[in-house]
Amino acid sequence: MKILVTGGAGFIGSHTCVELMNAGHEVVVIDNLCNSSEKSMERVKEITGKDLAFYKGDILDRDCLNTIFTEHKIDAVIHFAGLKAVGESVYKPWEYYNNNITGTLTLTDVMRAHDVKNLIFSSSATVYGDPAEIPITENCPKGKCTNPYGWTKSMLEQILTDLHTADNSWNVILLRYFNPIGAHPTGLMGEDPNGIPNNLMPYITQVAIGKLPELGIFGNDYDTPDGTCIRDYIHVCDLATGHVAALKKIEEKAGLCIYNLGTGVGYSVLDVVNNFMEATGVNVAYSMKPRREGDVPQCYSSAQKAKEELGWEAKYGIKEMCRDSWNWQTKNPNGYKD
Ligand code: NAD
Ligand code: UDP
Numbered sequence: 427m428k429i430l431v432t433g434g435a436g437f438i439g440s441h442t443c444v445e446l447m448n449a450g451h452e453v454v455v456i457d458n459l460c461n462s463s464e465k466s467m468e469r470v471k472e473i474t475g476k477d478l479a480f481y482k483g484d485i486l487d488r489d490c491l492n493t494i495f496t497e498h499k500i501d502a503v504i505h506f507a508g509l510k511a512v513g514e515s516v517y518k519p520w521e522y523y524n525n526n527i528t529g530t531l532t533l534t535d536v537m538r539a540h541d542v543k544n545l546i547f548s549s550s551a552t553v554y555g556d557p558a559e560i561p562i563t564e565n566c567p568k569g570k571c572t573n574p575y576g577w578t579k580s581m582l583e584q585i586l587t588d589l590h591t592a593d594n595s596w597n598v599i600l601l602r603y604f605n606p607i608g609a610h611p612t613g614l615m616g617e618d619p620n621g622i623p624n625n626l627m628p629y630i631t632q633v634a635i636g637k638l639p640e641l642g643i644f645g646n647d648y649d650t651p652d653g654t655c656i657r658d659y660i661h662v663c664d665l666a667t668g669h670v671a672a673l674k675k676i677e678e679k680a681g682l683c684i685y686n687l688g689t690g691v692g693y694s695v696l697d698v699v700n701n702f703m704e705a706t707g708v709n710v711a712y713s714m715k716p717r718r719e720g721d722v723p724q725c726y727s728s729a730q731k732a733k734e735e736l737g738w739e740a741k742y743g744i745k746e747m748c749r750d751s752w753n754w755q756t757k758n759p760n761g762y763k764d
Contacts, residue, residue: 433506616754618761688727
């Protein structure tokens with residue numbers, strides 16, 4: 427199939443391009459590079475030995491989207507493009523709602539004008555809020571989000587569901603990601619955050635390499651075995667193959683489907699730090715800090731539905747996630763900026 431990947435130069439998008447191309451799909455990318463580098467596209471080509479079409483453009487730009495759908499016979503869209511910094515979304519809500527929601531409305535409007543109605547959407551476990559059940563199944567009710575970023579995901583799920591209800595020739599797959607970490611095992615692609623990272627794993631690797639003095643662990647008084655929060659970390663290459671599996675489902679006429687993409691295993695913050703030190707032999711200095719606002723104590727998936735219906739399951743474990751994150755960090759100390 428020929429797939430338009432929005433946000434394909436980003437962390438998850440670039441890894442997904444590799445898996446799509448390895449699976450024999452053709453890839454067209456649109457990315458405005460607001461949080462990524464075109465270098466990731468070169469790395470995709472280097473890893474796969476194949477070419478892809480890249481458009482530096484914005485999903486809010488209807489003309490650019492029209493050009494792409496006119497120049498390429500697109501079969502399906504995998505939609506990663508979006509702003510994703512939780513903290514930033516609190517003080518820039520308009521920018522988040524405009525980029526993520528207006529962007530998706532523009533994209534889907536142009537899609538239907540070109541009669542392309544197959545869409546895989548990057549959602550997040552954040553839509554569960556403080557989850558009503560653990561492990562979280564897809565039947566768990568959506569919860570109250572704690573920031574505008576989360577609300578964009580929750581609202582977009584509703585918008586895309588309503589689109590399918592009104593016109594069931596749409597195939598829409600909502601993928602709720604848990605915590606993607608790791609990097610491509612070649613060390614050629616990985617996560618390249620701007621400034622001081624907000625997320626745990628890039629913070630750990632930057633402490634390990636000496637860019638940051640120590641990791642602050644946000645809270646050790648939660649009701650969990652070691653007091654720190656539990657999350658479901660998933661290797662970004664596993665997440666990427668999850669999209670290839672979802673595309674197969676689209677080919678079988680999916681209708682509207684929702685899947686968790688996680689491993690089904692929860693690790694505490696301390697577990698991650700200890701696994702990182704064991705996997706790499708590198709020390710990570712840390713100290714306990716107060717809780718971070720908006721964090722839920724536990725969030726891990728039931729990965730059963732994706733296994734049964736998509737035939738997909740994560741194959742990498744936490745040690746490999748740590749190893750590959752570290753490999754990327756050491757080979758590219760400044761990310762794609764060198
Ligand atoms: P990322 O920032 O690396 O990738 C997003 C890409 O979208 C970037 O390359 C950015 O330049 C591009 N982009 C943003 N707005 C755009 C626009 N208006 N037009 C064109 N391109 C635009 O983030 P990621 O971690 O790869 O996340 C991909 C998607 O998955 C996002 O939608 C994100 O919200 C979602 N998600 C991520 C996580 C995570 O922890 N990384 C978890 C759950 C969901
Ligand atoms: N965390 C931490 N220190 C950091 C960054 C994150 O203790 O510098 C914790 C955070 O409180 C959460 C877990 O690590 O319990 C995962 O956080 P992250 O921001 O990576 O993902 P989230 O689950 O919040 O989306």
